[in-house]
Amino acid sequence: MTMTSATLKDRSLLGLKDLSATEITSILDRAAYWEGQSEKVTPVLKDKFVANMFFENSTRTRFSFEMAQKRLGAEVLNFSSAVSSVEKGESIYDTVRTLESMGIDAGVIRLKPAGVLEQLASKVSVPLVNAGDGNNEHPTQALLDMFTMKQQFGELKGLKVSIIGDIKHSRVARSNLWALQKLGAEVKFTAPESMQAPELAAYAPYVSMEEALCADVVMMLRVQLERHAVGVLKSADEYRLQYGMTEARAAKLAPHVMIMHPAPVNRNVEIDDAVVEHPQSRIFKQMENGVPIRMAVMERAMK
Structure with a gap:
């Protein structure tokens, strides 16, 4: 047939x-x-x-x-x-x-x-x-991300989702943006200027790291620093301090907030080693x- x-x-x-x-x-x-x-x-x-x-x-x-x-x-x-x-x-x-x-x-x-x-x-x-x-x-990654969110929150409508990191090169950010908005979630981006995708600003605003951490879901993206040889964020330490999910930042999150990452993780760059298996992290649940x-x-x- x-x-x-x-x-x-x-x-x-x-x-x-x-x-x-x-x-x-x-x-x-x-x-x-x-x-x-x-x-x-x-x-x-x-x-x-x-x-x-x-x-x-x-x-x-x-x-x-x-x-x-x-x-x-x-x-x-x-x-x-x-x-x-x-x-x-x-x-x-x-x-x-x-x-x-x-x-x-x-x-x-x-x-x-x-x-x-x-x-x-x-x-x-x-x-x-x-x-x-x-x-x-990267459609199946976004689908598994949303599936993980639904398990915790029941529905996606009205959910506030922050996506943090290299938006410019991220297919995960794009698939999540398109799908989450269709299902009624609110998406915001956080990225250093060199990692922003200006064409996506019409769909989701770029906000400060402080504002991003006030969401229901905080999604950290894998950062490949070799793609960004210029600008202030030349070192992994610098990136971690400004945009990483450090232990200090994780400690300040509201108890209901989910920490996500599409993996593989650059430990101690976009997310601290100790936060990968933090009680609020769903990184291994996402893989499952x-x-x-x-x-x-x-x-x-x-x-």
């Missing part, structure tokens, strides 16, 4: 910017169903083949997808290449088309160049799931929630 482009689009997950609130909620609800299952494997995707194509390394995200796929009974192929020759769009396209021609039922893709995923999706006839593309989107979220997304793509 060939899949029509409409159903193909409905089964792919390229980003959350164009996904409706209803669709986002249905994925979160289905993840809650999977989270509640005591069976380790429920083979609803038996005899289905999925390829995880990672053109940019991320062991943690790939393992999370693979665990989700195997828990659903799918056969999993893993392709990873951080080799520069595959960074070019054509080579990525050839790899995806090759796996498609071998009979995969869906592909999970992570890549560095932004914009390539959209083009790929228009040229292949299997559903694609975005596991992070450039500084564009990645599996049911990705189960919901893979089931949607392949069933």
Whole structure:
């Protein structure tokens, strides 16, 4: 049976910017169903083949997808290449088309160049799931973040969420912004000037660190200081003092506030070592929630 482009689009997950609130909620609800299952494997995707194509390394995200796929009974192929020759769009396209021609039922893709995923999706006839593309989107990360927030707060409407750090390069910030706003949460950003994304200021205001800590959820982003060789924040210590979740800052948070981080964490840069497993931190809970979220997304793509 060939899949029509409409159903193909409905089964792919390229980003959350164009996904409706209803669709986002249905994925979160289905993840809650999977989270509640005591069976380790429920083979609803038996005899289905999925390829995880990672053109940019991320062991943690790939393992999370693979665990989700195997828990659903799918056969999993893993392709990873951080080799520069595959960074070019054509080579990525050839790899995806090759796996498609071998009979995969869906592909999970992570890549560095932004914009390539959209083009790929228009040229292949299997559903694609975005596991992070450039500084564009990282939809399953934002979904697991929202799932974690819902567990604690019950609903997202009216929730105040601060996202702190390298907004400029962050696909996590973008996916969370689009999705949280659709579900009625209020998003604010905090970043040093060199790490701000001016084009997002129309959607969420940039506020001081003090104001950011007055939210219900404080999400720290991974900071790659090598991207910011100029400006005042040359050192990790300097960044930590101005924008890090230090023990001192964590101690001042209201008791209900959740500390989040998409991981991997630069300990003692954006978040102090002692705060990673602070009672208000949900960093490991987020990782745990990645599996049911990705189960919901893979089931949607392949069933």
